[in-house]
Amino acid sequence: MKTGWFWPLYGDADEVVFTYSNSRGRAHIEEVLSESFSGTLISDGYAAYARYAAAQESVTHAQCWVHGRRYFIEAQKDHPETVTNALQQIAKVYRNEEAIKTQGLTGEKKRQYRLDHSKPVVSDFFQWCRDQLAQGGLVPSDPLTKALNYVLGREASLTVFLENPDVQPDTNHLERALRPIPMGKKNWMFCWTELGAEHLGIIQSLISTCKLHDINPYTYLVDVLQRVSQHPASDVSDLTPRLWKTRFAENPLRALIDPRHPDRQNKQPEATVHAH
Template sequence: PVEVIEQLPPELTGPDADQYDIIGTKTTYRLAQRASSYVVLKCERPVFRRKGTDQKPVTTPAPFNVLDNSLADVSLLAGLLVDKFQFHLPLYRQHQRIQQAGITLSRSTLTNLVKRAIDLLRPIVDAQTDNVLRSRVLAMDETPIKAGHQGRAGPQKGKMKTGWFWPLYGDDDEVVFTYSNSRGRLHIEQVLNDQFSGTLISDGYAAYARYAAAQKGITHAQCWVHSRRCFVEAQKDHPEKATEALQQIAKLYQIEDTIKEKELTGEKKRQYRLDHAKPVVSGFFQWCRDQLGQGGLLPSEPLTKALNYVLGRETSLTVFLEDPGVQPDTNHLERALRPIPMGKKNWMFCWTELG
């Protein structure tokens, strides 16, 4: 919003103002801030009855509110949720702000309002999940979060147990976060639930590969960035060979940058990858086999593990070459995970999984 302030000099407001002509206007801008404010909406509803009758008085109905019998207007609910989950402002800080505005409200009231508001959003999340599962290309990942007590007695007293967020990233750039108290394959089966068919992109966690192998209509693609990390870890012990591997992988991303610059899509994108990226990928895997074939590497060495990691995933790492809709990595999903580490301070002392 823009507020216009007219700045008039003394000459144009004094007794000789009519002696001057305004021949133009110069404009300057400043960005201002208004303090966050709360407003009490006082709704006065007439109670009435027809004259000259003994009819019961009629009370004008209250205006609609999204929560029945609640002091919270929908604008307060939206503000609580956006501040807490979008901008990571914990409820205790929001409570301090409300108190400084001169409003007496308990912290537990804010907690209950957030919980009730989240229940209102469940149909939206369900609809988004259904839409994401209709994607032709789906990215999936998992990230840990401390949630809930380990127990009240024994060596684990007072410890937090680990839960897992499992985000899904679909064709329409929608991200849906699902939750499980374990990292097992069962959650993948429950979430996808035979509703998804297409290409599933993931990191190297074996549960995704096993799930995809057991399902018809699912192609499994894996992430080149996670493969790259293995060679980064091997650089300390084998700097020359690990760097050579990283340079070959970098060529793939140079090709992807060119595709973006040329704005190639569909069949043109697929053909460009086949002409330029496929020879690089083929040469890379042959180079990996040559390194293992030369001998001299112990099974426990980081370079050996990196070479075996990529060779064991050769098929899934080449899926993107034939399908222009498949990205070579899960970076788009990794970026969507940022709210989780950013929000962990908010959730540090949530002693329940629901919290």
């Protein structure tokens, strides 16, 4: 048996794709994103993403506050007061994010709100982390040492969201979208072939993206499986859920067993004769 991995990617237009690879190496990231990608890459703390971003001049790497927060939670048993202090500081950032959402701020207004309210909190937090290490008394293997070094080593990446209003401070949106993969992991063990696993990722990508755009996956798949044979190959992107919604969702192709299928709606009911 061989082990494989799904590398989920969540695009800025609310589309998710589960790309399959037989390794966890940086080469897969380079293959999928390639040198043509430019913009901001938001990821967890996996080092392969950081190495990829560092090698690309056109890529800004942002990292996830929730993953950093988890390291502090792991140290809470040994350092309850210190960790509580850290968690409260991080919570202030998220209260500001909730205020931004409540006020409906976007673009420059969102950026300015973060600079005015979250940047001082973030700056104080990183200084507090440095002060904790400077006090001494923490051995390298201490969970708190690991938590402090984790966030300090990613300070630049963790502050990207302050300047870019389109960047979220965490990857929670991706975590929610990828739930079908870990929930079905016992089934994925029996894909039989790597090609089967790759095709599984494609189907899950389509279904998950449908849900992100409030599309009924059944309606979408019934339409696309019929439409694909007559649709121009050069315009295949039109059949992805986000674009399909704008082009075909109002009048999708139906299955023959669907009461809404035109042939069933136009068919005259047969006369019923009662014989004695």
